[in-house]
Amino acid sequence: MFLNYFKALTAKTVLIFSLFFIFVIIVLSISVYEFTYKVMKKENNRVINIEYEYLVKTYLKYGPQQLYVTINQRSKNQNTAIYIATDSFNEKIAGNLNSWPEEKIGNDGFINFEISRSLGSEIITHNSRARIIEFKNGTKLLVGRDIQPEFLISKALTNLMIFTIIFILFSGIFGSIFLGRYSLTKVNILNNAIQNITDNDLNGRINNKRINNEYKQIATNVNRMLERIDELVENSKNISGNIAHDLKKPLTKLKSNLELLSLKVKNKNSIQYISQAIIEADNLIKIFNALLDIASFESEKKQDFKLIKISSLMNSIIEIYKPVIEEKKIILKDNIQNNLKLFGNKILLTQCFTNIIDNAIKYSKKNKNSFIEINLFIENNLIYIEFRDNGEGIDEKDFNRVFDRFVRLEKHRQTQGNGLGLSMVKAILKLHEAPISLSDNKPGLIVTIMFKKT
Amino acid sequence: MKILLVEDDLSTLSFIKKGLKEFGHIVDAFSNGNEGLDAAYLAEHDVIILDRMLPEIDGLTIVTKLRNNKITTPVLFLSALGEVDDKVKGLKAGGDDYLTKPFSFSELIARIEALNRRQNPKSDIDILKTYDLVLNKKSRKVTRNSILINLQPQEYKLLEVLMENSNEVITRTMLLEKVWDLHFDPQTNIIDVHISRLRKKIDKGHKIQLVQTIRGAGYSIQYNKT
Numbered sequence: 001m002f003l004n005y006f007k008a009l010t011a012k013t014v015l016i017f018s019l020f021f022i023f024v025i026i027v028l029s030i031s032v033y034e035f036t037y038k039v040m041k042k043e044n045n046r047v048i049n050i051e052y053e054y055l056v057k058t059y060l061k062y063g064p065q066q067l068y069v070t071i072n073q074r075s076k077n078q079n080t081a082i083y084i085a086t087d088s089f090n091e092k093i094a095g096n097l098n099s100w101p102e103e104k105i106g107n108d109g110f111i112n113f114e115i116s117r118s119l120g121s122e123i124i125t126h127n128s129r130a131r132i133i134e135f136k137n138g139t140k141l142l143v144g145r146d147i148q149p150e151f152l153i154s155k156a157l158t159n160l161m162i163f164t165i166i167f168i169l170f171s172g173i174f175g176s177i178f179l180g181r182y183s184l185t186k187v188n189i190l191n192n193a194i195q196n197i198t199d200n201d202l203n204g205r206i207n208n209k210r211i212n213n214e215y216k217q218i219a220t221n222v223n224r225m226l227e228r229i230d231e232l233v234e235n236s237k238n239i240s241g242n243i244a245h246d247l248k249k250p251l252t253k254l255k256s257n258l259e260l261l262s263l264k265v266k267n268k269n270s271i272q273y274i275s276q277a278i279i280e281a282d283n284l285i286k287i288f289n290a291l292l293d294i295a296s297f298e299s300e301k302k303q304d305f306k307l308i309k310i311s312s313l314m315n316s317i318i319e320i321y322k323p324v325i326e327e328k329k330i331i332l333k334d335n336i337q338n339n340l341k342l343f344g345n346k347i348l349l350t351q352c353f354t355n356i357i358d359n360a361i362k363y364s365k366k367n368k369n370s371f372i373e374i375n376l377f378i379e380n381n382l383i384y385i386e387f388r389d390n391g392e393g394i395d396e397k398d399f400n401r402v403f404d405r406f407v408r409l410e411k412h413r414q415t416q417g418n419g420l421g422l423s424m425v426k427a428i429l430k431l432h433e434a435p436i437s438l439s440d441n442k443p444g445l446i447v448t449i450m451f452k453k454t
Numbered sequence: 455m456k457i458l459l460v461e462d463d464l465s466t467l468s469f470i471k472k473g474l475k476e477f478g479h480i481v482d483a484f485s486n487g488n489e490g491l492d493a494a495y496l497a498e499h500d501v502i503i504l505d506r507m508l509p510e511i512d513g514l515t516i517v518t519k520l521r522n523n524k525i526t527t528p529v530l531f532l533s534a535l536g537e538v539d540d541k542v543k544g545l546k547a548g549g550d551d552y553l554t555k556p557f558s559f560s561e562l563i564a565r566i567e568a569l570n571r572r573q574n575p576k577s578d579i580d581i582l583k584t585y586d587l588v589l590n591k592k593s594r595k596v597t598r599n600s601i602l603i604n605l606q607p608q609e610y611k612l613l614e615v616l617m618e619n620s621n622e623v624i625t626r627t628m629l630l631e632k633v634w635d636l637h638f639d640p641q642t643n644i645i646d647v648h649i650s651r652l653r654k655k656i657d658k659g660h661k662i663q664l665v666q667t668i669r670g671a672g673y674s675i676q677y678n679k680t
Binding site: 248251252253255256257259260263275278282285286304319320321323324327347350351354355357358359361362417421 | 465466469472473476534542555558559560608634635636637639640641642643647648651669670
């Protein structure tokens, strides 16, 4: 769930910026570190060096006794300075440190160690740094300073850096979740709406009340685009309808005159030509009629819808087709559940189903095992009508295309037909709000139609 | 036959008028609804051919008025409105048949003649006879040369429609409508198959073939002495 939000572009951007800020903080912290901690360290080391050189000189000029006196004097006055001098047996002679520290000298010539001091009842531990030297007679000298402030500042700086990085990291992650969620929700609203509209033959619009800003603009623009597409689709529908309507009249007159002519002509040869011309004119008129019918079904007015006894309708269609199918040596199987009813237009549905059966017959293979199966059944409160065959079938890639007007598949160019049958089927079923789907019967085709039960 | 024709499109009007005269009918033609209605009141016609869409007064109203005035002349509607509910409306208003433009002339003739026969039935008898073929509407039995022929319900219906109009042409469209209640022309040639099955049962083994195919027009049951 949360991982999904990170996939959003905004979330990624926020994360990338967080990482960038962390980088900036590290650079910044290192600079601050250099400018404060290093300066303090340098200063401490300088003071240690001065003190060290002074005491070494004292030893060399005036001898060990003077050194011890000086150390003891200095120990009394100072809080932060640390001294210890030991003899060759490692016994403390002078200084404010109780014992010689065990730590080794580091690369920089200093040793770092901790000292414990009693402050009232409490014992506090401080970090210290010192230089050491061993004289020829075995006397050892340690000159150092309490560097607790320096240590604290370094610690504070490190803590600050860690804290800042963690803070940015967390705010980055939460920020990206939040922003990712925000943008994804908005984008998802758009996405789902667009998907729904696409699945629903471009009906419906995006409700832009739930979104705002640039997303609202996208929604508004998509809606405008859909309006435009609608207009264009409507226009193209009207155009084929209008053309059909306008050409029908002259065609009718052409046909009428041919018919009158055939009544007058006595020559048998001429009559044959005229009859052929009349048949051609009839075919054209059929196409125009089909186009006009489709256009009228698509205008979505429910024509004469009544409660239909679908079971007996299917049975009577089967009765009509039975002799035809048997004639073609095709096996007809039917499985019609009794007493089913649905709301629709009987004449249109008859036309629709016979169209499908016509196709099944037309594209059946000419062999012994050819069959056409017609099923009517109810399942999950939906009425299914199914036409199965083992004929030539349709390639899956063409499943959607075959419902378009004038689409004829390459392999069927030779057979008779105008490419309007399935468009008509689809238009009639759309009027009935009944989805139709095609699937592969391997071999053959399965046509499934789904009606709401009434 | 005396026919009243009311059609506002003048070229269609003259085409139908010419055609009907060609077939020896007398035609009163009008292009205006009111004139048509007056003519229907004044003179007796055998059949009225009426366009749905007319200036001044439309076809539906004319039929309603005629029927209200007890004029029962059969009415055939002509209309460019081919939608199913238009047909239903036309028939409900009192029309007897409905033909969608464009139509073929043979279709129009066949339908007018069928309407005229319905108006003047030869008799209301239940026995239909063509040569030696007999159909009994009551018992739904069919015999040829006194031998019983076993027909499927659809074959019987087809034969009944043909025999009720024996010696006349029944168009394919009329058969689709009257026998199978199909109001469109399916791609598959249903009629040919059913006719050939009927023909096998009726005519096979007989010298005289009664089921006739009328090329370019339709089918007919008739006895040709030639």
